[in-house]
Amino acid sequence: MENQNYRDELEQFLHDEVKQHRIYPSDHVWKNIRTELHGNHSWPALSFFALFIITALTLSTLLINHPARFAAHTLLVNGQMKNNLAASADHTTRSVQENYFTQMASGHVTAATLEELASRQTATLPQPETVPTVGYDAVATAATEKTMATITAKTTNLKPAASLITSAQSNKTRSLSTSSFTAPTDNRQDVDTANSLAASEKAAPATTTETTTPPVTENTHKASAYAYNPPVVINQKRNSRVGIQFYLTPSTSYRKLTDEKLKEIIQPASNAVNTPLSQNNSSDVNQVVRHKPAIGLEFGFAVLYNMSNRLKFKTGVQMNIRQYYIETFQSPTSDVATISLINYRGIENINLYSPYHNNSGLSATQLDNKLYQVSIPLGIQWEIFNGNHWGVNTEASVQPTFTLNKKVYLLSTDLKHYADGGSFLRKWNVNTGVGINLTYKTRGATIQLGPQIRYQHLPTYSNLYPIKEYLLDYGLRLGITKQLSK
Amino acid sequence: MTEQAIIAGCLHNDSAAQRELYNRFSPKMLSVCYRFAQSREDAEDMLQEGFIKVFTQIHTFQNKGAFEGWIRRIVVHTCINFLKKNKKFNERVDLDYATMVEVREETIPSIMQARQIIECIRLLPIGYRTVLNLYAMEGYSHKEIGMMLDIEESTSRSQYTRAKSMLETILVKKKIIEMPKEDFHWLAAFKK
Numbered sequence: 273m274e275n276q277n278y279r280d281e282l283e284q285f286l287h288d289e290v291k292q293h294r295i296y297p298s299d300h301v302w303k304n305i306r307t308e309l310h311g312n313h314s315w316p317a318l319s320f321f322a323l324f325i326i327t328a329l330t331l332s333t334l335l336i337n338h339p340a341r342f343a344a345h346t347l348l349v350n351g352q353m354k355n356n357l358a359a360s361a362d363h364t365t366r367s368v369q370e371n372y373f374t375q376m377a378s379g380h381v382t383a384a385t386l387e388e389l390a391s392r393q394t395a396t397l398p399q400p401e402t403v404p405t406v407g408y409d410a411v412a413t414a415a416t417e418k419t420m421a422t423i424t425a426k427t428t429n430l431k432p433a434a435s436l437i438t439s440a441q442s443n444k445t446r447s448l449s450t451s452s453f454t455a456p457t458d459n460r461q462d463v464d465t466a467n468s469l470a471a472s473e474k475a476a477p478a479t480t481t482e483t484t485t486p487p488v489t490e491n492t493h494k495a496s497a498y499a500y501n502p503p504v505v506i507n508q509k510r511n512s513r514v515g516i517q518f519y520l521t522p523s524t525s526y527r528k529l530t531d532e533k534l535k536e537i538i539q540p541a542s543n544a545v546n547t548p549l550s551q552n553n554s555s556d557v558n559q560v561v562r563h564k565p566a567i568g569l570e571f572g573f574a575v576l577y578n579m580s581n582r583l584k585f586k587t588g589v590q591m592n593i594r595q596y597y598i599e600t601f602q603s604p605t606s607d608v609a610t611i612s613l614i615n616y617r618g619i620e621n622i623n624l625y626s627p628y629h630n631n632s633g634l635s636a637t638q639l640d641n642k643l644y645q646v647s648i649p650l651g652i653q654w655e656i657f658n659g660n661h662w663g664v665n666t667e668a669s670v671q672p673t674f675t676l677n678k679k680v681y682l683l684s685t686d687l688k689h690y691a692d693g694g695s696f697l698r699k700w701n702v703n704t705g706v707g708i709n710l711t712y713k714t715r716g717a718t719i720q721l722g723p724q725i726r727y728q729h730l731p732t733y734s735n736l737y738p739i740k741e742y743l744l745d746y747g748l749r750l751g752i753t754k755q756l757s758k
Numbered sequence: 759m760t761e762q763a764i765i766a767g768c769l770h771n772d773s774a775a776q777r778e779l780y781n782r783f784s785p786k787m788l789s790v791c792y793r794f795a796q797s798r799e800d801a802e803d804m805l806q807e808g809f810i811k812v813f814t815q816i817h818t819f820q821n822k823g824a825f826e827g828w829i830r831r832i833v834v835h836t837c838i839n840f841l842k843k844n845k846k847f848n849e850r851v852d853l854d855y856a857t858m859v860e861v862r863e864e865t866i867p868s869i870m871q872a873r874q875i876i877e878c879i880r881l882l883p884i885g886y887r888t889v890l891n892l893y894a895m896e897g898y899s900h901k902e903i904g905m906m907l908d909i910e911e912s913t914s915r916s917q918y919t920r921a922k923s924m925l926e927t928i929l930v931k932k933k934i935i936e937m938p939k940e941d942f943h944w945l946a947a948f949k950k
Contacts, residue, residue: 289871622777
């Protein structure tokens with residue numbers, strides 16, 4: 273460059289005055305540079321909030337509003353099924369059938385009819401499974417009460433006797449011996465059966481002379497269907513082992529700072545080289561800074577699995593908003609805030625610029641350090657006392673946590689300034705929550721209320737930063753749990 | 759953090775080292791950009807592009823010469839490219855218009871004069887201003903300026919002369935400098 277050796281007065285004047293001039297850029301410049309170099313890894317908090325709410329609502333809608341499925345206990349009956357319909361302990365098949373069919377279609381059903389039905393049932397119908405005793409009781413209960421159970425009958429290829437009775441009913445003038453089992457005029461498969469029954473009826477002496485046709489009700493059809501080994505479906509509502517819970521916990525966040533590494537490593541090193549950090553600060557960092565707790569919020573939904581009557585496994589998704597206030601002073605200009613980091617190369621000082629002073633300044637101001645976190649709690653819930661309505665339970669969980677923040681205020685290692693410490697924020701952390709709840713069971717759900725403590729195990733900032741911050745939340749949890757039904 | 763540690767960290771794409779480099783040199787570089795730009799926003803855009811190039815091309819730094827000088831050259835070339843891309847070289851401003859513009863007051867007394875001088879430089883037409891910055895402030899030759907701005911070397915010389923005269927007039931009118939005495943002025947010496 274040819275003019276390096278010669279400058280006139282004006283050029284020299286300009287060079288001297290302007291060359292060392294500085295203008296401090298806006299924050300967004302560095303953010304854009306960082307995003308260009310490293311990408312945007314942070315999760316937009318608003319998008320995640322929306323996704324969380326949509327997921328929670330969708331999941332709860334699917335699980336809670338899904339049509340209740342009733343457990344079906346299919347009871348297949350062979351000749352033993354008839355025993356269940358008897359009120360007495362006598363399980364003889366013929367007596368049960370006789371009692372029942374006589375009741376349903378008295379005058380039409382004879383002993384010969386029953387014998388024929390039983391013989392055909394054995395010969396042509398598949399052998400059903402044996403039904404456990406409880407099912408028989410349920411069937412008996414259902415048949416008599418007609419409230420808890422609905423009975424559906426499957427008919428086989430053979431037309432049940434009830435239909436024959438129905439056919440007979442259409443002709444009121446027919447006598448039992450000759451017309452009770454008049455074959456239907458259509459070409460159904462049961463024509464042969466009806467004819468054969470009629471033939472057998474003719475052969476046997478008529479035991480009844482009634483010609484009136486008993487009223488054929490719906491039960492008649494169903495009852496006669498039992499003779500042909502229909503499966504009986506018992507509908508019974510049962511609770512599943514899984515429950516879903518929504519909870520909300522207003523809480524207060526406290527922070528604790530430790531400066532052991534600052535006193536052991538940073539301060540001795542700075543004293544040795546007489547850097548700006550050189551100061552003998554023997555007081556505890558918690559006494560130097562001024563901060564006060566603020567109200568935060570925790571909310572989420574969880575799925576509980578009953579491992580036993582008292583013990584439940586619990587997991588879900590949870591959002592935490594933790595905050596505390598820092599009392600500082602603000603100056604009109606920005607000063608250098610030095611952050612000393614400890615790494616494998618030793619101590620490295622990073623200079624940031626901040627108008628916030630810890631001890632003095634033009635005007636007092638309050639900074640709000642707010643953390644947005646999402647976590648997946650994994651824990652257990654133990655029922656200490658479980659009454660009809662009231663109960664007490666306790667719960668504990670470990671919560672892997674991800675911090676969504678981009679910006680937090682960080683104390684400089686000389687304890688004099690607060691600067692933007694977003695670059696040093698630890699994204700992944702681990703929290704532990706414990707609590708005890710008073711529960712109240714209503715018809716559909718369980719409401720619980722109780723205190724809770726949540727403690728952050730790892731420091732808020734990177735291990736490189738010598739001042740460690742730990743957060744502790746005290747809150748009151750309000751939750752509602754609904755047990756799902758199968 | 760030493761300069762070598764910063765360079766080593768940036769070579770490894772260490773964000774802390776990059777932040778330290780940015781904090782250390784961005785104020786000076788923004789001042790450079792501000793002299794070339796039409797506005798503060800343009801200056802920050804130039805600075806942003808310049809530092810991205812610094813971080814992506816840091817592996818080309820060969821430890822010959824000062825690191826700051828290397829960064830400054832990248833930033834200056836970024837400013838020129840920005841102005842070319844935004845077609846900022848076609849403006850014409852006469853001297854009278856330049857002298858009518860008020861220079862903003864500086865709040866910090868210690869740098870008031872420097873800031874005022876910069877504002878006076880920014881009053882010049884963009885072509886004059888660019889040549890003045892490159893020649894007087896950054897030390898480029900007219901030949902190099904011609905290659906950078908795609909103009910003739912003679913054009914660069916004439917524009918620089920006009921820029922210097924214009925700036926001198928502005929500085930005198932703003933009472934930042936006194937009218938140079940004729941016997942020390944190179945034109946006066948020539949006339950004599």
